[in-house]
Amino acid sequence: MLTLNNFDKAFENRIRLQVMSVLVANESYDFNSLKELLATTDGNLASHLKALEKEEYISVNKSFLGRKPNTKYKATEKGTSAFKKHLDALENLIKQQKG
Amino acid sequence: MENKDIYDDISSIKNIMERSTKFISLAGLSGVMAGIYALIGAGIAYMIIPKYSVYAEGSDGYTANRAGLDIVLFGVAAAVLALSIGTAILLSARKARRQQQTIWNQSSKSLANAGLWPLFTGGCFAFILYLQHHYGTIAPTCLVFYGLALVSASKYTYGDVKWLGLLEIILGLLSLMQPGYGLYFWAFGFGVLHILYGTIMYFKYDRVNIK
Numbered sequence: 072m073l074t075l076n077n078f079d080k081a082f083e084n085r086i087r088l089q090v091m092s093v094l095v096a097n098e099s100y101d102f103n104s105l106k107e108l109l110a111t112t113d114g115n116l117a118s119h120l121k122a123l124e125k126e127e128y129i130s131v132n133k134s135f136l137g138r139k140p141n142t143k144y145k146a147t148e149k150g151t152s153a154f155k156k157h158l159d160a161l162e163n164l165i166k167q168q169k170g
Numbered sequence: 171m172e173n174k175d176i177y178d179d180i181s182s183i184k185n186i187m188e189r190s191t192k193f194i195s196l197a198g199l200s201g202v203m204a205g206i207y208a209l210i211g212a213g214i215a216y217m218i219i220p221k222y223s224v225y226a227e228g229s230d231g232y233t234a235n236r237a238g239l240d241i242v243l244f245g246v247a248a249a250v251l252a253l254s255i256g257t258a259i260l261l262s263a264r265k266a267r268r269q270q271q272t273i274w275n276q277s278s279k280s281l282a283n284a285g286l287w288p289l290f291t292g293g294c295f296a297f298i299l300y301l302q303h304h305y306g307t308i309a310p311t312c313l314v315f316y317g318l319a320l321v322s323a324s325k326y327t328y329g330d331v332k333w334l335g336l337l338e339i340i341l342g343l344l345s346l347m348q349p350g351y352g353l354y355f356w357a358f359g360f361g362v363l364h365i366l367y368g369t370i371m372y373f374k375y376d377r378v379n380i381k
């Protein structure tokens with residue numbers, strides 16, 4: 072299947088795809104809220120966030136709320152357009168299979 | 171990539187986008203309870219207002235003994251508000267636990283931020299009306315600003331909230347055109363509409379989740 076080329080390797084994992092969905096739909100999201108929403112563990116989420124950060128799909132902003140660390144994530148422009156491309160690829164694949 | 175995987179991906183994207191932006195733990199039953207408190211409050215007000223009416227010499231007829239009445243009415247309103255908010259938080263926290271979410275999360279913060287500003291403005295507005303002795307316009311003001319708060323907050327929770335808000339606004343404007351019937355409009359807007367709305371929400375969203 073040729074269309075597979077358009078799929079973003081970074082979004083092959085469900086958690087990464089979900090993280091990106093949240094960050095595209097919201098201005099920013101913090102680590103704990105993401106963890107709660109996706110019902111995942113600290114380590115698992117952190118490794119996927121690292122991967123997205125490495126691709127420069129998300130940006131990280133670390134700060135402190137009192138003594139608690141508060142890490143906020145945002146989708147970068149590169150990440151948003153990659154996510155849209157990925158959705159288009161999914162859409163095309165469905166169209167192909169229907170037709 | 172399997173066909174099923176694609177559909178799973180898409181439905182998980184849709185689901186997570188919705189859950190990340192909208193607070194879905196708002197319990198329908200809390201609307202019903204708020205409506206019941208409001209009706210009881212309005213009933214108490216309806217019964218005590220005549221008791222504070224005194225015949226004022228030289229005036230057109232009966233006028234209310236304001237100072238005494240105000241304290242009682244204010245107490246009733248505060249009790250209705252406190253009970254409604256308390257019940258909403260309690261029931262929503264329970265529903266959030268069932269959904270394995272917390273009640274104070276990013277979406278409920280956005281919800282509060284969107285709803286509290288119109289509500290706070292409305293509260294100040296109504297209090298100023300009271301200070302200026304425009305008693306007749308207080309009930310319509312409460313309805314209109316509450317409706318605006320709901321419309322504004324509806325972006326961050328079930329879309330149905332917007333319809334409740336629009337109805338409250340319309341009711342408030344109608345009430346403004348019918349001076350003297352504020353209490354009836356207030357009872358309908360905060361009582362009957364809340365009970366109707368809460369019942370619909372309960373059957374539409376909550377009952378399904380419990381199963």
